[in-house]
Amino acid sequence: MMKYGIFDVMGPIMIGPSSSHTAGAVKIANTALYIAGEGFTKVEFVLYGSFAKTYKGHGTDKALLAGIMGFLPDDERIRDSFEIAEKNGIHYEFRIEGGHTIHANTVKIILSYEDGSVSEIIGASIGGGNIVITNINGIEIEFNSKYPTILLKYKEQLGIIAKISSYLSEHNYSIAGIETTKEEDSVTMVIDLYDELSEEAEREIENMEGFIYAKYVQGYRRGIKCISRPKK
Numbered sequence: 001m002m003k004y005g006i007f008d009v010m011g012p013i014m015i016g017p018s019s020s021h022t023a024g025a026v027k028i029a030n031t032a033l034y035i036a037g038e039g040f041t042k043v044e045f046v047l048y049g050s051f052a053k054t055y056k057g058h059g060t061d062k063a064l065l066a067g068i069m070g071f072l073p074d075d076e077r078i079r080d081s082f083e084i085a086e087k088n089g090i091h092y093e094f095r096i097e098g099g100h101t102i103h104a105n106t107v108k109i110i111l112s113y114e115d116g117s118v119s120e121i122i123g124a125s126i127g128g129g130n131i132v133i134t135n136i137n138g139i140e141i142e143f144n145s146k147y148p149t150i151l152l153k154y155k156e157q158l159g160i161i162a163k164i165s166s167y168l169s170e171h172n173y174s175i176a177g178i179e180t181t182k183e184e185d186s187v188t189m190v191i192d193l194y195d196e197l198s199e200e201a202e203r204e205i206e207n208m209e210g211f212i213y214a215k216y217v218q219g220y221r222r223g224i225k226c227i228s229r230p231k232k
Helices: 006-010 019-036 049-054 060-068 076-087 160-170 199-206
Strands: 040-048 091-096 105-113 118-127 130-136 139-143 149-155 175-183 186-193 213-217
Touching (some): 019 105, 040 060, 060 076, 060 105, 139 149, 139 175, 149 160, 199 213
Antiparallel strands (some): 040 105, 130 139, 149 186
């Protein structure tokens, strides 16, 4: 069960009208950008549940587009995100899908790149501007983007958790939580930290042997977005 503090109940500093449909949508898209990386040639937003029914009236479409351009929930430019996207030549599409989802306010963000690669991130806005990322490229995970987070994927093998845990301990980083998800012969690991990684630590983890994928995503704390460093 997720726990909420006073800042979660009060909600974020944001451009309205809705913390779930606006601030949450910005955060989901912003987090997707830092997971997948910049330089995309097209973005598709597939909307489910309440997002699909009310996305125009509540400004969810503007919020998602703003987030994928790197805007934060309190950015005045959210209101003009369509015009800004057009000006910058960003190709985007909104689609509505039926079907059951765990969370009512769910969106799948599909980012296409010039080299032919595609990234898919699914996230949900769960109230008060809080979000949860539930799937990255077909792998079911769960992280809320509140904490600085390390995302790792590797072929199943012994010693990987001990390896990364030892590195973080030796460099005085405290772990808030670790979750692993197994899919066939690969494992995805999500590590939440209490403290932000230094640029040196980020580079060293990214270059460690044994990982298919390594990504560091700084989080939103008390409604304030830490500046992330996206990698291709």
